[in-house]
Amino acid sequence: MTRLSVNINKIATLRNSRGGDNPNLVQVAKDCERFGAQGITVHPRPDERHIRYQDVFDLKKIVTTEFNIEGNCQEQKFIDLVLAAKPEQVTLVPDVLGQITSNHGWDTIKNQQYLKDMIQVFKGAGIRVSIFVDPVTEMVEAAATTGTDRIELYTEAYAHHYAENKEQAIAPYVKAAETAYQLGLGINAGHDLDLQNLQYFAQNIPALDEVSIGHALISDALYYGLENTIQMYLRQLN
Numbered sequence: 630m631t632r633l634s635v636n637i638n639k640i641a642t643l644r645n646s647r648g649g650d651n652p653n654l655v656q657v658a659k660d661c662e663r664f665g666a667q668g669i670t671v672h673p674r675p676d677e678r679h680i681r682y683q684d685v686f687d688l689k690k691i692v693t694t695e696f697n698i699e700g701n702c703q704e705q706k707f708i709d710l711v712l713a714a715k716p717e718q719v720t721l722v723p724d725v726l727g728q729i730t731s732n733h734g735w736d737t738i739k740n741q742q743y744l745k746d747m748i749q750v751f752k753g754a755g756i757r758v759s760i761f762v763d764p765v766t767e768m769v770e771a772a773a774t775t776g777t778d779r780i781e782l783y784t785e786a787y788a789h790h791y792a793e794n795k796e797q798a799i800a801p802y803v804k805a806a807e808t809a810y811q812l813g814l815g816i817n818a819g820h821d822l823d824l825q826n827l828q829y830f831a832q833n834i835p836a837l838d839e840v841s842i843g844h845a846l847i848s849d850a851l852y853y854g855l856e857n858t859i860q861m862y863l864r865q866l867n
């Protein structure tokens with residue numbers, strides 16, 4: 630079974646645009662769970678342009694499914710935040726400062742020792758670790774030697790090429806997922822997954838543990854409503 634974790638960054642973006650508390654992030658997270666979401670994902674960035682560090686603590690108190698915090702462990706503030714909040718899962722993403730959104734996976738070969746050390750820190754605190762990687766066999770193989778529990782396959786390239794040639798778009802992901810599975814890694818995926826491309830992805834990656842989806846899902850909710858939209862995404866996965 631593949632779990633759906635709803636990324637609520639965009640709810641925080643909307644809230645912050647007026648400086649008040651509408652929409653209320655905690656209420657939206659509770660409602661996502663009530664509507665069927667099997668996890669809540671947030672990606673606090675150093676400039677707090679959407680998720681604020683305080684949001685993480687507020688959410689930790691109410692999330693009853695899986696709480697997944699994504700972010701850059703090169704920021705000490707992020708490490709402290711995750712260790713204090715103790716989510717079920719942390720997803721380590723190699724963002725650089727000022728990036729509009731995540732746009733690459735870890736080089737798990739170059740950063741091997743660094744990742745080993747960081748993963749140890751989070752696993753030592755009882756937090757499951759996933760690391761964001763491109764669908765490249767060598768990167769997945771090296772990920773397996775870092776001690777990470779899971780990888781998150783960065784799906785932007787798949788989403789981008791899906792419409793023109795879905796067989797070609799999925800091929801590197803099938804290969805990367807097979808490698809990960811054989812090496813005993815759990816498999817998550819995310820970035821630009823949507824109602825058009827999700828089902829085909831899940832059908833072709835049978836060992837897929839979890840997808841985290843934000844931008845498209847929240848955009849769809851403007852038209853279909855949040856409850857319907859979450860149900861529509863869940864139907865793509867099962």
Ligand SMILES: CC(=O)[C@@H](O)[C@H](O)COP(=O)(O)O
Pocket residue numbers: 636638639671672674699722729730731761819820821843
């Ligand atoms: C890690 C990842 O794939 C990102 O998609 C992310 O969590 C979204 O971040 P933004 O909402 O800041 O674009």
Ligand SMILES: NCC(=O)COP(=O)(O)O
Pocket residue numbers: 636670699781818819820821822841842843844845846
């Ligand atoms: N890890 C990916 C994620 O949480 C959401 O990415 P997107 O759906 O906002 O592109």
